[in-house]
Amino acid sequence: MSNIRPIEARDLNALVPLCQEHAEYEGLTFTRSDQVERWDSLFFAPQPHLFGWVVDMAGPLQGYMTATIDTATWAARPFVYLDCLYLAPSIRRQGFGRRMMATLQRFACEHDCKEIQWQTPPDNDLGRAFYHSLRAQELTKSRFTLQVAHDPEFV
Template sequence: MTAVRPVRPDDLAALLALIADHAAYERAAPPPPDLAERLAPALFADPPRLRCLVADAAGTLVGYATWTRDFATWTGRHYTHLDCLYLDDRHRGRGLGRQLIDAVIEAAQGDEIQWQTPVWNTDAQRFYERLGARPAEKIRYTLQPH
């Protein structure tokens, strides 16, 4: 049985492993070596700056979703930014992604939810479109401070 629940401090090592797998899956740079020290204060503050739910399969974390609440200039409203949604590939196709996204929808308390996925990730695009989500075409840029 798999449960979707809030992340706990004792989950941090397993969450970091999932994050590293997620970065590799998305063909991104690996997480920095001090990620635990960066994430822990954001995840476990009161209130947390970064919210996280995990998919727990009999004591083994097999997925996670993270999000923040932000404010949109154009609408003058809060929205929920789904930063990450990831499931170990051995646990996909079992409804866990839907359980995670449904839990985020509930936590968003009526806010619009926005997220992104790589253009090559057609499996994710099909999943999101089955939920009723529609793509918004934009190009994401990143800028590192000097």
């Protein structure tokens, strides 16, 4: 029997290869540095900045999901931001994604959040089909990233 449960400190090292697989799936680079130490302080602080769940099947972890609570300026309300949802290929299309999303919906309700937001690459056809099956509304936006230069001259 599989189990979706909150992430625990003992899971952090096992999260690294799952993040690597996730990055490869999305065609991105994952560079291992000191994530485990940083995750420890993010997940397990008195007021956590990151929340997570894993698929634990009494062996290697088979999936993970992480989220944050953010605030939308226009709505002036908190929302849950789904940062990552990854399932190993061997357990896809078996209901784990729906169970993970149900877990996240309960979490949103517990934290008085009326909305969950997330992003996925436009070529993630499997993921997009799954999200559409949940009746999620697809928004058209482009995501940008800017590396912050710690230089007083930068402005």
